[in-house]
Amino acid sequence: MASTPETQFETALREAAAATDALLEQLLSESASPRLLSAMRYAALGAGKRLRPFLVIESARLFNVPAASALRVGAALECVHCYSLVHDDLPAMDDDDLRRGKPTAHRKFDEATAILAGDSLLTLAFEILAHGETHADAEVRSALVLELTRASGMNGMAGGQMLDIEAEAGPAQTLDSIIRIQAHKTGALFRFACEAGAILAGADPTPLRHYADDIGLAFQIADDLLDLESSPEALGKATQKDLQRGKATIASLMGRKAAAEKAGSLIASATAALALYGSKADMLREAARFIVSRKK
């Protein structure tokens, strides 16, 4: 049977996930506290689609960046993603018991351990990027650190999480304000993932930024729809949370049908942004389609 772009994508995603896991396994092998290390490994290993590392790897491939460099950047980004999940799941935040079909880190360990594991995963991300093995040129390493801090800090993901918490306690949100929160909370890391390849190569990241912003928003809409339509068993985490909390989402404000159409047009726009890369960007095109068709 001839392989289709779709099966090629599935294989590539699986391989990127396996390579990311193997590298994280190696990077998470030593800590002053075995308990802390266990909690970090629990939060970071053996689960997750590794979509962000995949995007780093594929964006780097456009510019023929060595795979080992891209993999390290992907692993660093995954550390930031996993830290954010651990902290967001805490009782003081979203108070979630289930993540990727397993107890959340603070349920498996305790809150103090989960806070420290998140802190340490965040710190590890920058250790990975600053290390000489990530890239021979320190200018590139510094640029990666700088961009990831901006994507994840007070003007990026953490700022977005705070806005999201504030929005829940405040008056009804408009579609524009929810989209702005999403751009910070989840969009910023997608943007870093896609720009990282260009940063590693010293190339112009603008087309990848357009692609990233489109798939980031599409990813959030797909998440909203999965939260409405899927089950905890299929998704490995609680569902219908937004509905239960009376929290407006992009999908609930637009309606499911219009939201699904919007996601589709974002994917078309994301795919168009990749035109100049030709067939080298085929896996990124498939990734865009996967983001709106995934079942979890």
Place this chain on the structure above:
Amino acid sequence: MASTPETQFETALREAAAATDALLEQLLSESASPRLLSAMRYAALGAGKRLRPFLVIESARLFNVPAASALRVGAALECVHCYSLVHDDLPAMDDDDLRRGKPTAHRKFDEATAILAGDSLLTLAFEILAHGETHADAEVRSALVLELTRASGMNGMAGGQMLDIEAEAGPAQTLDSIIRIQAHKTGALFRFACEAGAILAGADPTPLRHYADDIGLAFQIADDLLDLESSPEALGKATQKDLQRGKATIASLMGRKAAAEKAGSLIASATAALALYGSKADMLREAARFIVSRKK
């Protein structure tokens, strides 16, 4: 009246604190969430001795590093220090209500905000270091990021905090194990502070590492003694906490007199490690004396 080394030190410490505050004020001026920014400013501005930035500034002065570079590194280090205080004060950790004479961040705001403010201060630290304004040479910036991640992550401060929490729940600790915990929990940031000057200059950090390890341990012993002997009014935070929890400290295991003597001999050793820098290191010698004589 002629100025003594002691008054010169007090002036220099005050000036370093003012300069650090002014720079942090500027660095903490923009966030996606005004609430998050308020909490970060509350945690990082207008309090604290700024001893770690002072050590960066004085270690950099030994090698004629431009003051602006040293100040940025000091501000980054202070962000890490302040983040660690915010997270350590959380109910799941030390559950403290008072810090520097004010309500702790989670009492002033709430737990979610305090967690995110800590996360964002940690992230900001690496943003400051990776930025071109910190040093023209990206190799130096990357080295600073790498060393600060190692000092603050799973093999440094965060690892030490986890060990400390585990020790409290476990069997009685030996003096050696408490000293090991301290070396991670508080020693690692002191080491970074003192080595930073050498990293900025591309010089050998070994003598400064010896100095740092001695004053780090002396600082902890002084802290133990202050906790036993001072009042919440004088110290701006709860006292006799270790005693109430039945937690062994270096001072309680050695006895107050022997602990004070040990701190004195550490200061002599720290001072001796600075011999090769001559009179340029006078402020670092005074800092060592200050660390064991301070009243808060």
